[in-house]
Amino acid sequence: MAKIMLDQITTTITTNNSSETQSIGAALAAFLTPGDFIALKGDLGAGKTEFAKGVARGLDVDPSILVTSPTYTLLNIYKGRIPMYHFDLYRLAGDNDVVDLGFNEYFSGDGVSIVEWSERLNAELPQNRVEITFLWQAENSRIVEFQPFGERFIEIVSRISS
Ligand code: ADP
Numbered sequence: 001m002a003k004i005m006l007d008q009i010t011t012t013i014t015t016n017n018s019s020e021t022q023s024i025g026a027a028l029a030a031f032l033t034p035g036d037f038i039a040l041k042g043d044l045g046a047g048k049t050e051f052a053k054g055v056a057r058g059l060d061v062d063p064s065i066l067v068t069s070p071t072y073t074l075l076n077i078y079k080g081r082i083p084m085y086h087f088d089l090y091r092l093a094g095d096n097d098v099v100d101l102g103f104n105e106y107f108s109g110d111g112v113s114i115v116e117w118s119e120r121l122n123a124e125l126p127q128n129r130v131e132i133t134f135l136w137q138a139e140n141s142r143i144v145e146f147q148p149f150g151e152r153f154i155e156i157v158s159r160i161s162s
């Protein structure tokens, strides 16, 4: 019972421009270790990719490398302090795609998985993860809502939000 309650803690941050959203991503990246899973949810233009850019920066991905939404490829891999597997599942449709594409190899692998449109995954998400929902509030303002799962991410979210 207590555990279920812990898993339902959410923390909300409002950002007022895209670089603030990137900065939260960079702050989160400092705590990441191989096998971590970050689910990014929210409508098109909500700020998921901006956040992923910040994570890349925080993972020491070469700043000259452009981080873009991998909409047409499903996955972009960036080499940083640890590898960053950046998925965009917007185009994913059927139930079987996920299993067939073998995403779990990445999710439990040697890098960090950052997944835009994670709602499209019908597979069970890794237990240690953070789900981050982006809500458009105004032209330059977004609500960023963190829902951590597992004690480690609960601790991480409390650190980056204080
Ligand atoms: P998504 O990946 O969710 O579809 P993107 O991150 O690609 O969205 O795009 C978000 C757009 O909104 C960018 O053009 C960005 O410059 C703009 N923007 C304005 N304010 C913010 C903010 N506070 N946080 C994130 N992006 C913002």
Ligand code: MG
Binding pocket: 048, 049, 069, 088, 116
């Ligand atoms: Mg995107």
